[in-house]
Amino acid sequence: MIEEKSQNFIEEIIEEDLKNHKYTQIITRFPPEPNGYLHIGHASSICLNFGLTKKFGGYTNLRFDDTNPVTEETEYVESIKEDVKWLGFEWGNELYASDYFETLYKYAIQLIQEGLAYVDDSSSEEIASLKGTPTEPGKNSPFRDRSVEENLEFFTKMKAGVFPDGTKTLRAKIDMAHPNMLMRDPVLYRIKHAHHHRTGDKWCIYPMYDFAHGQSDSIENVTHSICTLEFVPHRELYDWLIEKLRIFPSKQYEFARRNLTYTITSKRKLLQLVNEKFVDGWDDPRMTTISGMRRRGFTPESIRDFCERIGVAKRENLVDMGLLEFCVRDHLNKIAQRRMAVLDPVKLILINYPEGQVEEVMSENNPEEENAGGVRPLFFSRELWIEREDFMEVPAKKWFRLAPGAIVRLKSAYIVKCEGFKKDDKGNITEVHCSYIPESKSGSDTSGMHVKGTIHWISVPHAGIAEVRLYDRLFNVENPAVDDGDFRTHINPDSLRIIKKAYIEASLKEATAGEKFQFIRKGYFTLDKYSTPELPVFNRTVTLKDTWAKESKK
RNA sequence: UGGCCUAUAGUAUAAUGGUAGUACAACAGAUUUUGGUUCUGUCUGUCUUGGUUCGAAUCCAGGUAGGCCAACCA
Numbered sequence: 001m002i003e004e005k006s007q008n009f010i011e012e013i014i015e016e017d018l019k020n021h022k023y024t025q026i027i028t029r030f031p032p033e034p035n036g037y038l039h040i041g042h043a044s045s046i047c048l049n050f051g052l053t054k055k056f057g058g059y060t061n062l063r064f065d066d067t068n069p070v071t072e073e074t075e076y077v078e079s080i081k082e083d084v085k086w087l088g089f090e091w092g093n094e095l096y097a098s099d100y101f102e103t104l105y106k107y108a109i110q111l112i113q114e115g116l117a118y119v120d121d122s123s124s125e126e127i128a129s130l131k132g133t134p135t136e137p138g139k140n141s142p143f144r145d146r147s148v149e150e151n152l153e154f155f156t157k158m159k160a161g162v163f164p165d166g167t168k169t170l171r172a173k174i175d176m177a178h179p180n181m182l183m184r185d186p187v188l189y190r191i192k193h194a195h196h197h198r199t200g201d202k203w204c205i206y207p208m209y210d211f212a213h214g215q216s217d218s219i220e221n222v223t224h225s226i227c228t229l230e231f232v233p234h235r236e237l238y239d240w241l242i243e244k245l246r247i248f249p250s251k252q253y254e255f256a257r258r259n260l261t262y263t264i265t266s267k268r269k270l271l272q273l274v275n276e277k278f279v280d281g282w283d284d285p286r287m288t289t290i291s292g293m294r295r296r297g298f299t300p301e302s303i304r305d306f307c308e309r310i311g312v313a314k315r316e317n318l319v320d321m322g323l324l325e326f327c328v329r330d331h332l333n334k335i336a337q338r339r340m341a342v343l344d345p346v347k348l349i350l351i352n353y354p355e356g357q358v359e360e361v362m363s364e365n366n367p368e369e370e371n372a373g374g375v376r377p378l379f380f381s382r383e384l385w386i387e388r389e390d391f392m393e394v395p396a397k398k399w400f401r402l403a404p405g406a407i408v409r410l411k412s413a414y415i416v417k418c419e420g421f422k423k424d425d426k427g428n429i430t431e432v433h434c435s436y437i438p439e440s441k442s443g444s445d446t447s448g449m450h451v452k453g454t455i456h457w458i459s460v461p462h463a464g465i466a467e468v469r470l471y472d473r474l475f476n477v478e479n480p481a482v483d484d485g486d487f488r489t490h491i492n493p494d495s496l497r498i499i500k501k502a503y504i505e506a507s508l509k510e511a512t513a514g515e516k517f518q519f520i521r522k523g524y525f526t527l528d529k530y531s532t533p534e535l536p537v538f539n540r541t542v543t544l545k546d547t548w549a550k551e552s553k554k
Numbered sequence: 555u556g557g558c559c560u561a562u563a564g565u566a567u568a569a570u571g572g573u574a575g576u577a578c579a580a581c582a583g584a585u586u587u588u589g590g591u592u593c594u595g596u597c598u599g600u601c602u603u604g605g606u607u608c609g610a611a612u613c614c615a616g617g618u619a620g621g622c623c624a625a626c627c628a
Contacts, residue, residue, distance in 0.1 A: 006567085006568050006569080006576090008567090012570085031628095032628095033627085033628050035627090035628080065628065067627095067628080068627060068628070070627090071627075071628090123626090124625075124626050127626075128624070128625085131624055132624070133555095133556090133624050134555090134556060134557070134623060134624060135555045135556045135557090135624095136555075136556080136624095137556090138624085165626085166626065168626095169626055178557090179556055179557040179558085180557060180558075180623075181557085181623055181624055182623070184624085187625090187626055189626085190626035191626080192626080206626095208625095208626075208627085208628090209627070209628045210628095212628095213628080229559065229560085229621080229622070230621090230622055230623085231622095231628090232558060232559060232622070232623090233557080233558065233559095233622075233623050234623095236558095254559085256559095256560080256621090258566095261565085267628095309566075309567085309577065309578080310566060310567080311566065311567045311568090312567090313560095313566085313567070314559070314560060315559090315560050315561065315620095315621090316560070316561085316620065316621060317565085317566065317567095318565075318566090319565070319566060319578095320564085320565045320566075320578070320579070322565085322578065322579060323565080323566075323577080323578050323579085325578095326577090326578060326579090327578095329590090329591095333590075333591060334591095338588080367586095367588085367590095367591075368591070368592095398589090400589075401589090409587050410587090411587060411588070412587070413587095415587095442587065445587090451587080452589090453587095453589080454586095454587045454588060454589090455588090456588075518588085518590085520588050520590085521588050521589085521590070522588095544588075544589095544590050544591095545589090545590065545591090546589075546590090547589050547590085548589040549589090550589095551589075
């Protein structure tokens with residue numbers, strides 16, 4: 001029996017179109033402007049567009065909407081390509097709106113010839129003041145009724161570079177009283193004597209988004225042009241142009257952009273965070289950019305899973321960051337190699353373990369895999385580093401880690417009993433003293449003892465050293481994007497904590513970039529780009545779910 | 555004195571005129587050499603008022619609430 005999986009509204013439309021033989025194959029496109037790095041919101045759009053053609057047959061183009069040379073750069077083009085590939089998608093064609101500048105120019109001439117566009121000498125302020133408001137109609141420009149010949153002559157001269165920036169525009173001749181503001185003679189072309197990242201200095205007039213996007217879709221025979229809700233009013237203009245130009249009718253469908261708690265997905269604001277050094281570049285692990293998440297240790301699988309789970313709809317939304325964390329834990333749990341690392345060390349001395357003795361114990365690499373993913377050796381000795389938080393001088397209720405008189409298992413090694421501890425003048429614990437139970441060794445335990453707690457450890461003489469970076473949310477309010485002042489005032493000052501000297505087990509010294517680890521009981525980690533052979537630097541992707549942290553707050 | 559879009563548990567999303575379901579979160583328990591994982595169970599929902607209908611989350615009308623539209627940005 002085939003399980004009926006519910007479809008989103010766009011999938012339903014496509015299925016219907018296919019059933020009615022409206023199209024034989026589906027063509028979509030992902031159309032970023034190369035003026036910033038991709039973020040989690042784009043991931044949602046990428047998964048949707050590429051996922052649709054994967055599911056229904058066809059292909060998805062990667063098209064850069066590069067119609068504004070002032071803000072666009074090749075660096076962004078490269079990062080976008082890398083991110084889409086990393087997410088696991090292959091585009092049908094790599095295209096640029098700037099590839100169509102010649103065609104678009106011809107379209108503009110066509111409109112002028114048919115009396116549907118005119119050259120306006122008004123300044124941007126004048127255009128704005130004649131535009132009206134959402135509740136009041138606009139007024140016609142004094143240049144609206146120029147002859148076709150005059151329009152043709154001026155537009156040709158605009159292209160030839162005769163006029164300075166801002167002195168003339170080409171406008172569509174539609175209706176200045178139209179209830180849709182976008183239909184009130186929208187600007188089609190503007191003069192910009194600017195260098196374009198691909199066409200260089202060939203052009204000094206550039207089409208507006210509204211005169212490029214829809215036609216680009218049409219030129220590419222895009223069947224389903226999917227975008228976010230704020231473009232709903234543009235659809236009317238998009239359809240008007242397609243009709244007047246008599247070109248392939250791509251259809252636009254809009255969905256609600258995805259918002260995530262405690263994050264910002266505005267390229268402008270992300271750029272601000274980068275420029276004002278609140279973060280370490282676009283790929284800072286605290287950023288929900290694709291590159292930031294990659295550096296942080298997210299997997300493409302987990303991001304795709306997240307996008308799948310949040311779905312596609314048309315209503316306003318604010319998705320809980322907890323779901324993203326669930327998705328990455330879910331995947332990492334299956335694939336991450338278990339390792340031991342002590343982040344905040346305190347020394348544990350086994351008072352009945354012979355001085356100088358060293359033995360090897362075996363520990364499983366991943367209990368989720370068959371045969372526990374194999375085992376690796378760990379050195380065990382008399383002096384060990386353990387986590388400071390795993391000892392409590394005065395145990396809390398339901399505490400089952402170390403405390404005076406308590407017993408606990410050292411993961412993959414022996415059961416130990418706490419016999420005492422040492423403090424310095426300030427009252428800080430400096431040493432924990434335990435006796436070990438020789439017959440309790442993992443794998444050959446004949447002690448018959450039962451312990452509730454198991455803790456991780458690192459042998460003092462065998463410990464490696466690493467830097468560990470712990471991240472918290474970048475903003476301390478759920479929705480930092482709401483316009484009640486400067487979003488920067490919501491930045492969490494404690495979003496990054498660097499541990500300069502953490503102790504790691506020997507095998508971690510050979511960690512390579514991209515490998516995923518679970519530091520047992522501490523979370524998932526991956527190597528940062530600042531790692532060196534001398535000093536590995538680990539990023540914490542996400543903590544483990546911590547039921548005790550919740551319990552202890554009660 | 556406008557046009558357009560939207561409204562289902564805390565969050566996100568199904569149910570396409572016929573039993574309001576799923577996931578995350580929360581809570582309780584079982585298992586566990588990670589207070590992880592896994593498993594079991596519990597809690598919580600159709601914005602509102604009418605109408606159509608044998609029957610409405612679904613269709614219609616009014617209301618309410620939220621969002622988008624007045625860049626030579628995309």
